[in-house]
Amino acid sequence: MRADIYLLYLCLRLAGRLPLRALHALGSGLGRLVLWRRGRTVQNTAVNLRLAQPQLDDAAQARLLREVMIESGKSVVELAKVWGGGAERALGLIREVRGEALLDAALAAGRGVIIAAPHLGCWELLNHWLCRKTPMAILYRAPRMAAIEGLLRKVRGALAPEQVRADGAGVRTLYKRLAAGGTVGILPDQKPRAGEGQFAPFFGREALTMVLLPRLAARTGATVLFAFAERLPRGAGYRIHLLPAPPGLLDADLAVACTALNRGVQSCVELALAQYQWQYKRYSADGRASPYDREAAQES
Numbered sequence: 001m002r003a004d005i006y007l008l009y010l011c012l013r014l015a016g017r018l019p020l021r022a023l024h025a026l027g028s029g030l031g032r033l034v035l036w037r038r039g040r041t042v043q044n045t046a047v048n049l050r051l052a053q054p055q056l057d058d059a060a061q062a063r064l065l066r067e068v069m070i071e072s073g074k075s076v077v078e079l080a081k082v083w084g085g086g087a088e089r090a091l092g093l094i095r096e097v098r099g100e101a102l103l104d105a106a107l108a109a110g111r112g113v114i115i116a117a118p119h120l121g122c123w124e125l126l127n128h129w130l131c132r133k134t135p136m137a138i139l140y141r142a143p144r145m146a147a148i149e150g151l152l153r154k155v156r157g158a159l160a161p162e163q164v165r166a167d168g169a170g171v172r173t174l175y176k177r178l179a180a181g182g183t184v185g186i187l188p189d190q191k192p193r194a195g196e197g198q199f200a201p202f203f204g205r206e207a208l209t210m211v212l213l214p215r216l217a218a219r220t221g222a223t224v225l226f227a228f229a230e231r232l233p234r235g236a237g238y239r240i241h242l243l244p245a246p247p248g249l250l251d252a253d254l255a256v257a258c259t260a261l262n263r264g265v266q267s268c269v270e271l272a273l274a275q276y277q278w279q280y281k282r283y284s285a286d287g288r289a290s291p292y293d294r295e296a297a298q299e300s
Helices: 003-015 020-037 040-052 058-077 079-084 087-091 100-109 123-133 146-156 168-179 212-220 254-269 291-299
Strands: 094-098 113-116 136-140 162-165 183-186 197-202 205-210 223-231 238-244
Touching (some): 040 058, 040 291, 058 223, 087 123, 100 238, 123 136, 136 168, 183 212, 238 254
Parallel strands (some): 094 238, 136 162
16 A cells, blocks of 8 residues: 555544544534635535525525535545444444335345435445445446555445446446345436436436436346435434335336436435535536536636
């Protein structure tokens, strides 16, 4: 391991000794600092909130934006607890699990399980919890720095999912695992590359949506469950949620299937609105006019 990466690993280990409440306080400060600087992350978040929550007036939008940035700061800093303190210790922070019977029934059915885990709450802790229940593979895009990939494997420890690259060979691996009755995890709100997705409504606005998950489910007959780890107030811990997939996710019409997929993501987000990764540019792609570019033009 490179010296700088090893130093980062040591820092994670040391910070992981701090109480979660202290780490979340640090994360809140970080979020407020990012909000104060009003950079592109804040601008993109503000655009998404206006598009997804148009019923809110300016004052309510500002309050929600502040909450989102604070939760974003927490999501960064809490990784020290999840990664630096070890998987088993991190799992001790889970206070409640809602919908676990859905996963138990899906695993018992033996037809394969797809966990659709949006960019919501603490998804690294969710991975630990799922991997304690069953072996799992996740589809991911490799980080730009190869050394970071080695660090991620080390800090995730024994309760780590198998990481499958998001390429042709990786997708075939997922098909094989599901056909054998295994479990895979996919980020359902990962924006696909241009020309590889389907536009479908997300909070009432058209968003480019992945087609891979509906196709996997339709081809393999696997059960799809939506899941996330909600961050509880004042560093109290986390609550795991598992929700059934909405009707229509297996429809042969990709427009119908992707609408159902986004409805499932939205159902999760509505349970913890401020904990969603709202800075993600979900509403621009495939040559359509970008609301984020318009925002940048207004700011200049």
